[in-house]
Amino acid sequence: MDLKDKQRILITAALPYANGRLHIGHVAGAYLPADIAVRYLKLRGKEVHFVCGSDENGVPITFSAMKEGVTPQDIVDRYTNSIMNAFNGLNVDFSIYGRTHTPRHDQVAQDFFLRLYERGHVVRKTGEQVYCTVCERFLPDRYIEGICYYADCKAPGARGDQCEKCGRPVDATKLIEPECMVCKTLGRESRGHIEVRSTDHWYFRLDSFSQALREYLDSHSEWRESVKRFSYGLIDQGLKERGITRDMEWGVPVPLPGGEGKVLYVWFDAPIGYITFSQEYFEAMGKLDEWKDFWQNPETGLVHFIGKDNTVFHTVIFPGMLMAHGDYRLADAVVVNEFLNLEGDKISTSRDYAVWVDEYLQAFPADPLRYYLTAIAPENSDADFSWKQFQQHNNGELADNLGNFIQRNLSFCKKYFDGKVPEIDQPTEAGQAVLQEIEVARAELAELLDEFHFKAALERLMRLSQRGNQYFAEEEPWKSRKTDMAACARTMFVGVKIVEALSVFMSPFMPGAAAKVREFMNLPPLTHGDWNAPSRLKGGEPLGDPEVLFPKYDDATIQPHIDKLRGTVEGA
Numbered sequence: 051m052d053l054k055d056k057q058r059i060l061i062t063a064a065l066p067y068a069n070g071r072l073h074i075g076h077v078a079g080a081y082l083p084a085d086i087a088v089r090y091l092k093l094r095g096k097e098v099h100f101v102c103g104s105d106e107n108g109v110p111i112t113f114s115a116m117k118e119g120v121t122p123q124d125i126v127d128r129y130t131n132s133i134m135n136a137f138n139g140l141n142v143d144f145s146i147y148g149r150t151h152t153p154r155h156d157q158v159a160q161d162f163f164l165r166l167y168e169r170g171h172v173v174r175k176t177g178e179q180v181y182c183t184v185c186e187r188f189l190p191d192r193y194i195e196g197i198c199y200y201a202d203c204k205a206p207g208a209r210g211d212q213c214e215k216c217g218r219p220v221d222a223t224k225l226i227e228p229e230c231m232v233c234k235t236l237g238r239e240s241r242g243h244i245e246v247r248s249t250d251h252w253y254f255r256l257d258s259f260s261q262a263l264r265e266y267l268d269s270h271s272e273w274r275e276s277v278k279r280f281s282y283g284l285i286d287q288g289l290k291e292r293g294i295t296r297d298m299e300w301g302v303p304v305p306l307p308g309g310e311g312k313v314l315y316v317w318f319d320a321p322i323g324y325i326t327f328s329q330e331y332f333e334a335m336g337k338l339d340e341w342k343d344f345w346q347n348p349e350t351g352l353v354h355f356i357g358k359d360n361t362v363f364h365t366v367i368f369p370g371m372l373m374a375h376g377d378y379r380l381a382d383a384v385v386v387n388e389f390l391n392l393e394g395d396k397i398s399t400s401r402d403y404a405v406w407v408d409e410y411l412q413a414f415p416a417d418p419l420r421y422y423l424t425a426i427a428p429e430n431s432d433a434d435f436s437w438k439q440f441q442q443h444n445n446g447e448l449a450d451n452l453g454n455f456i457q458r459n460l461s462f463c464k465k466y467f468d469g470k471v472p473e474i475d476q477p478t479e480a481g482q483a484v485l486q487e488i489e490v491a492r493a494e495l496a497e498l499l500d501e502f503h504f505k506a507a508l509e510r511l512m513r514l515s516q517r518g519n520q521y522f523a524e525e526e527p528w529k530s531r532k533t534d535m536a537a538c539a540r541t542m543f544v545g546v547k548i549v550e551a552l553s554v555f556m557s558p559f560m561p562g563a564a565a566k567v568r569e570f571m572n573l574p575p576l577t578h579g580d581w582n583a584p585s586r587l588k589g590g591e592p593l594g595d596p597e598v599l600f601p602k603y604d605d606a607t608i609q610p611h612i613d614k615l616r617g618t619v620e621g622a
Contacts, residue, residue, distance in 0.1 A: 051349060053382040054500045058097045059351035060344035061088055062324045064360050065105035065150065068126040069114040072136040073404040074435055075397045078390040078423045079357030083504050085142045086424065087353070087385075089558035090499045095579035099344070101327045103148030104130040107301040108316040109192040117235050122300045126151055136407035140416045141561050146334075148327035150319060155326040159319040160305040162375060163252075163294070167306070171255050171374040172294060174308070178223050179297070180210065181247040182230040184238060188249055188297040189222075193232055196225030211317070212359070217280065219292075219362060250308060253291040254318070259370040260289050266369055266380060272501070276430065277386045281365040292367070294318050321368040325378075345378050353383045361386050385502050388428035392435050393615055403618045405435065405611070413611070417560035418444045418600065424559055427505040437615075441608045448600035452515045456552065458522065459545040460570050460596035466531050471546055472539035473589035481544040484521050487514065488551045495555055496581070504559075511555050518548040543589065546571070550587050554580060563599055570596045 053059075063084040066076060081102075088100045106126040115122045126149070134147055149155070166172045180189045191210030198208035198215060205215035210222030222228070228244045264285050267278055294315055295304050301313030328341040344350050354364050364384045372378040391397065397404045410419060422443045426433045463469065477485060491514040498507040525541040550571060557564035557576055565575060572594045573586055 053351050053353070056096075056349065056351035056382075058343070058349075059091060059353065060099050060101060060328065061091075061353045061355065063100070063102040063144075064354075064356040064364075065103055065320050065323055066133055067108050067110050068104040068106045068129040068133065068149075069108070069110040070129060070399055072133050072407045073397060073399065074392075074407065074410070074419070074423065075390045075404070076357070077140065077142075077407060077419075078426075078428060078433070078435075079387045080355045080360075081137065081142050082140070082420060082423055083385060083387060083427065083502070084355035086504050086558045087355070087499070087502065088143070089561060090581070092578055093554070093557065093576065093581035094496070095581070099145045099328075099331065100143065101146055101148075101324055101331065102144050103146070103150065103323055103327050104133060105316065105320045105323065106130065106149055106151035107313070107319055109190040109298075112190075112298070112300050113193065113231065113235070116232065123151075132408065136411070139411040140407060140420065143561075146327050146331035148323065148330055150323045150326070152326075154330065155319070155323060156302045158326040158329065159302045159314055159322045162322050162325075162371075163314060163318070164305060165376075166254065166371070166374045167252070169374065169376065171258065172252050173255065173291070174250060174252050174306075175291075176248050176250050177253070177293065178246045179249050179251070180222050180228065181245045182233065182243050183245060184243045185230060185232050188247070189230060189232070190296050190298055191220075191222045193230065194222045194225060194228050194244070195231055195234075196228040199224045199226055212362075214359065217359065217361070218284075249297065251293050251295045251312070252304065252306070252309075254294045254371070254374070256292050256367065256370045257289045259373050260285055262373055263289075263366055263370055267365070270383070273384065274386060274430065276388070277361060277365060277384060280361055284362060284366055289366070289370075292317075317363055317367065318371070321363060321371070348379050352379065352381045353385060354381050355385045356387075358386055358388050383502070388430065389432045390423075390426075390428050390435055391432060393437070393612075394434060401618060403615060405615075413607075414603075415562065417563045418448060420560055421448055421508070424504050424508045429503070429505055437608050437612045441603050441605075444600060445602045447512060449602045451512060451519065452552070452556070453598065453600035455515050455518045455522070455545075456549050456567055456570070456599055457596050459518075459542065459549050460593055462527060463542055463546060463593055464596065467539065467542065469593050469595075471587050471589050471591045471593060472543045474536070474540050474543045477540050477544050478537075480521075480525075481540055484517065484544050485547060487517055488548060491555065492551070492582070499558070508559055511552070511559070514548065514555070515552060518545060518552075521545070521548075546587060546593075547585060550585055554583075566597070566599060570594045 061084055064080045088098050091098045111122050111125050115125045130149060180194050182189050194210035196208060198205045198213040200216055203213060203216040205213060208220055211220055213220050223246045229241055230243055267281055295312045296315050297311060298313045302319045304312045325345060332340040356364050369380050372380055422440050425443055495507050495510050522545055527538045527541040530538040553564050553567040572592055
């Protein structure tokens with residue numbers, strides 16, 4: 051069954067690490083497109099559940115705690131709250147936002163691990179791992195940094211689990227000139243203390259699923275080309291057994307004899323968090339087994355939204371884990387965005403070179419950012435955030451096009467039609483043609499959103515607004531009101547109908563602004579299934595009081611944000 055035909059859908063968004071604040075790169079990569087999809091599908095009348103939560107067991111958590119001299123629990127409590135507040139401020143509306151460092155998640159992840167072990171897909175082996183003689187312990191992969199050993203990459207700064215430059219998995223023991231990040235962070239000499247020693251660990255036999263994973267990719271020709279090309283490339287290179295445990299104290303304990311002092315590696319337990327949170331969500335509603343319908347029934351839909359750096363985990367590794375378990379279905383779609391850069395440079399949290407969501411929300415409302423990030427969405431290639439371009443999009447497209455059209459129509463009715471919807475017998479032929487364009491836009495928007503083409507869908511929305519402005523200019527109601535109020539009424543009736551349609555179509559992208567528009571028109575809030583609902587506005591009905599929907603931002607407002615980034619670069 052095609053995903054578009056499924057009426058019940060579970061959508062997940064990649065779990066953010068709870069070791070830092072949320073920035074615009076995170077938002078553009080996974081959470082905003084996922085939220086747009088959820089809101090749209092609900093308007094289409096589908097049953098949709100949106101699952102996410104903090105990844106609280108990753109090595110970055112312990113690394114941050116070590117640098118700050120606090121406990122890992124302090125870190126995850128602080129940043130999970132910070133991330134949740136940022137999501138709330140951006141109107142990203144999860145059904146549940148969970149946490150992975152909980153007894154419940156430990157149990158779900160351990161049960162999953164044991165199932166794979168019992169079925170022979172997890173084996174215990176003596177393997178090599180990086181050891182720091184100064185720290186006197188084995189190092190988790192992300193505590194190691196060196197030069198990528200792939201011949202066509204050789205990038206410095208590759209971590210022991212993945213090279214961010216080429217995106218490929220990394221064997222930490224093969225890194226060139228490896229350094230201990232613990233020593234480096236604490237100001238100790240970080241070179242010359244690295245050894246490779248033997249230790250026992252458990253490994254997932256991912257290589258056993260190479261052909262099945264290839265067939266899975268073959269069955270989804272509609273996925274974005276870059277995603278398929280990257281995933282096929284990993285399989286073509288030859289999948290290998292993958293270490294599933296690490297010598298650490300913070301995380302999900304290994305539930306087997308000999309597992310003392312070891313935890314499940316974060317790449318394994320984090321995606322299982324989707325299942326944990328699904329269970330918690332439905333149980334909280336008193337539907338104890340309903341989570342199974344979305345994870346075990348292929349008649350429902352399952353979609354993952356992720357950023358580019360999570361591709362390997364969601365198109366190869368997690369599907370392989372689910373195949374090995376045997377009781378779970380695979381995702382119908384994995385929607386991947388490329389990277390978002392900032393003012394021509396890569397976002398860097400360590401240098402504080404980022405637009406942090408909490409800081410943005412102190413200065414601006416959510417919707418201009420939601421609009422701009424969608425307008426430049428890195429759907430097929432990397433994109434670049436520019437404060438000047440943000441200003442231009444807000445002032446030119448939101449204020450002068452969309453906001454102006456909405457306000458001029460409603461204000462005109464307020465002034466010349468006693469604040470009511472004009473009463474007419476029927477629109478002119480030109481007006482009827484414009485009303486038909488609303489339905490054309492409705493259908494074309496649905497087609498684009500069904501295929502997760504959010505950037506193109508937003509462009510289609512704005513073309514309808516532009517058409518409304520064009521119609522207003524062509525009909526010149528400011529003239530006809532002086533000579534032919536019936537003709538003026540027909541023009542404004544059509545204009546108000548376009549505004550009503552825009553309040554529906556813009557809702558997935560800019561829910562706050564859409565809700566205000568409906569208030570301006572005395573319309574009820576949008577509810578489930580309202581995408582195709584007939585127009586609620588009738589002639590003679592009172593309208594509300596319109597206000598400026600999108601204020602313009604002058605150079606003086608934008609410049610401090612540019613200066614902050616410039617200062618970060620100059621101070622680096």
